[in-house]
Amino acid sequence: MNLFWEGFRQAGLMLARRDPELLQIAWTTLRISGLATLISMCAGVPLGLLLGLAHFPGRRFVASFVNAAMGLPPVVVGLIVSILLWRYGPLGFLHALYTPGAMVAAQIIIAAPKITGLTMAGIMQLNPRLHLQMQALGANRWQTYWLLIREARLSVVAAIMAGFGAVIAEVGASTAVGANIPGYTRVLSTAIVLESSMGNYDVALALCFILLLLSYAVTAGLTLLQQQRLIGARVQRGGWWS
Amino acid sequence: MTALLSVRGLNLNRGGRQVLTEIHLDVLEGELLAIVGPNGAGKSSLLQSLALLTPARFLSYAFAGRPLPLAGGRPSRADGLALRRQLAVVFQEPLLLDATALENAASGLKLRGVNRKEALKRASAWLDRLGVGHLAGRHARELSGGEAQRVSLARALALSPRLLMLDEPFSPLDALTRSALLHDLRGMLAETGTTALLVTHDVTELAHLADRVLVLEAGRIVQAGTPAEVLAEPRTDLVRQMAAIARQTAAALTPLAGANRSGPE
Numbered sequence: 001m002n003l004f005w006e007g008f009r010q011a012g013l014m015l016a017r018r019d020p021e022l023l024q025i026a027w028t029t030l031r032i033s034g035l036a037t038l039i040s041m042c043a044g045v046p047l048g049l050l051l052g053l054a055h056f057p058g059r060r061f062v063a064s065f066v067n068a069a070m071g072l073p074p075v076v077v078g079l080i081v082s083i084l085l086w087r088y089g090p091l092g093f094l095h096a097l098y099t100p101g102a103m104v105a106a107q108i109i110i111a112a113p114k115i116t117g118l119t120m121a122g123i124m125q126l127n128p129r130l131h132l133q134m135q136a137l138g139a140n141r142w143q144t145y146w147l148l149i150r151e152a153r154l155s156v157v158a159a160i161m162a163g164f165g166a167v168i169a170e171v172g173a174s175t176a177v178g179a180n181i182p183g184y185t186r187v188l189s190t191a192i193v194l195e196s197s198m199g200n201y202d203v204a205l206a207l208c209f210i211l212l213l214l215s216y217a218v219t220a221g222l223t224l225l226q227q228q229r230l231i232g233a234r235v236q237r238g239g240w241w242s
Numbered sequence: 243m244t245a246l247l248s249v250r251g252l253n254l255n256r257g258g259r260q261v262l263t264e265i266h267l268d269v270l271e272g273e274l275l276a277i278v279g280p281n282g283a284g285k286s287s288l289l290q291s292l293a294l295l296t297p298a299r300f301l302s303y304a305f306a307g308r309p310l311p312l313a314g315g316r317p318s319r320a321d322g323l324a325l326r327r328q329l330a331v332v333f334q335e336p337l338l339l340d341a342t343a344l345e346n347a348a349s350g351l352k353l354r355g356v357n358r359k360e361a362l363k364r365a366s367a368w369l370d371r372l373g374v375g376h377l378a379g380r381h382a383r384e385l386s387g388g389e390a391q392r393v394s395l396a397r398a399l400a401l402s403p404r405l406l407m408l409d410e411p412f413s414p415l416d417a418l419t420r421s422a423l424l425h426d427l428r429g430m431l432a433e434t435g436t437t438a439l440l441v442t443h444d445v446t447e448l449a450h451l452a453d454r455v456l457v458l459e460a461g462r463i464v465q466a467g468t469p470a471e472v473l474a475e476p477r478t479d480l481v482r483q484m485a486a487i488a489r490q491t492a493a494a495l496t497p498l499a500g501a502n503r504s505g506p507e
Contacts, residue, residue: 136331137350151340
């Protein structure tokens with residue numbers, strides 16, 4: 001129990017003195033995982049919407065593929081991406097291995113299926129006649145898509161939170177494609193593993209607390225966005241359109 | 243009266259099943275045209291096809307005297323959207339958005355490019371006229387079935403549609419609420435001179451509501467005329483049964499109506 005308190009105290013001290021190394025690691029973590037989540041969201045939400053709405057041959061196969069990819073182990077993703085990016089690999093000409101870019105790419109492969117699959121499920125839960133009602137009201141294609149995403153926003157924001165949660169906490173892919181280089185590709189999760197392996201449990205725990213704090217801050221912001229409906233229900237003058 | 247909507251050779255095939263076959267119909271300016279038929283006759287499919295919400299094929303489709311250009315029996319996406327923006331459809335379920343009653347009532351106007359302030363003002367006026375103005379700030383999920391359907395109706399009427407299409411909008415409601423809504427609707431239609439198309443399976447409503455009736459059976463129109471004509475000279479067994487039900491209901495209601503007229507002073 002003392003170890004936990006020591007870790008908690010260390011975390012407080014590091015934050016209080018604005019430890020430059022800690023801030024660098026935290027910023028790298030937020031930058032890489034934030035960018036990966038943003039790109040995954042831009043690809044995953046429209047794809048989830050398409051899979052949730054469209055009827056085309058092979059849709060079920062694609063949907064099952066996406067659902068299976070939601071459980072991809074990060075270490076497997078890391079290994080595959082690093083093989084692709086090796087100097088003599090098919091994408092070796094990019095010289096991207098052991099860079100933040102490679103880490104973003106690996107994290108996209110982890111987050112995008114989660115965002116796609118959960119968005120698809122959210123869209124499929126909507127009343128199928130709602131789509132028809134939007135069109136009957138005179139919505140064009142893009143207005144219809146926007147309104148349907150808005151109607152499924154509880155699921156869509158949960159999907160984004162799940163994607164962010166998966167990538168900010170993963171170690172396997174970040175280690176394989178980023179190599180935990182200090183000041184460059186070191187992120188909170190890989191730093192925790194390193195400090196633990198060196199027996200610095202207090203520092204490792206301090207980093208854990210900071211990772212949890214960072215993760216909580218981002219998901220709390222997303223949760224506020226998600227729960228806007230509940231607030232809106234109590235406010236006469238809503239602003240859902242503008 | 244001239245035809246607001248004139249359709250020839252409407253066919254709808256879904257998954258290899260012929261849902262609607264060779265439908266020809268005119269909806270006259272200012273009238274309330276009812277489409278009746280048993281469950282599965284294709285009434286809702288017909289209404290949705292007329293609103294260009296299904297992949298139905300037409301030989302010709304004219305609205306307000308203007309023929310719609312067709313390619314392979316279908317209008318282009320842009321023409322379909324432009325036409326839908328002159329109509330309003332109320333479905334059996336209210337299908338409200340996850341927003342307040344006022345925002346829901348204004349949603350169609352906003353989708354059609356009316357600015358937010360004006361849309362809310364017009365929506366608010368229609369909510370008042372339908373007796374749910376006091377619920378404007380209430381969330382859609384907190385409304386009862388009748389209230390939600392009134393909001394749905396306000397959303398449609400706020401659009402000032404040239405043609406209002408109603409797909410059994412009151413059938414899930416209790417008899418009292420349904421009767422009140424039908425009464426209000428008839429008044430609003432008469433007041434605004436709106437042309438309307440109503441899908442219903444309630445024969446007893448026809449005589450009070452509709453100017454003309456189309457009877458649909460197995461995706462085909464089997465009889466058309468005024469409610470009195472259709473009920474007096476039924477052409478199929480189904481219409482004969484409908485006429486019998488209407489007569490029985492009228493007979494049952496006549497003494498009640500008499501009692502009401504000679505009620506307490």
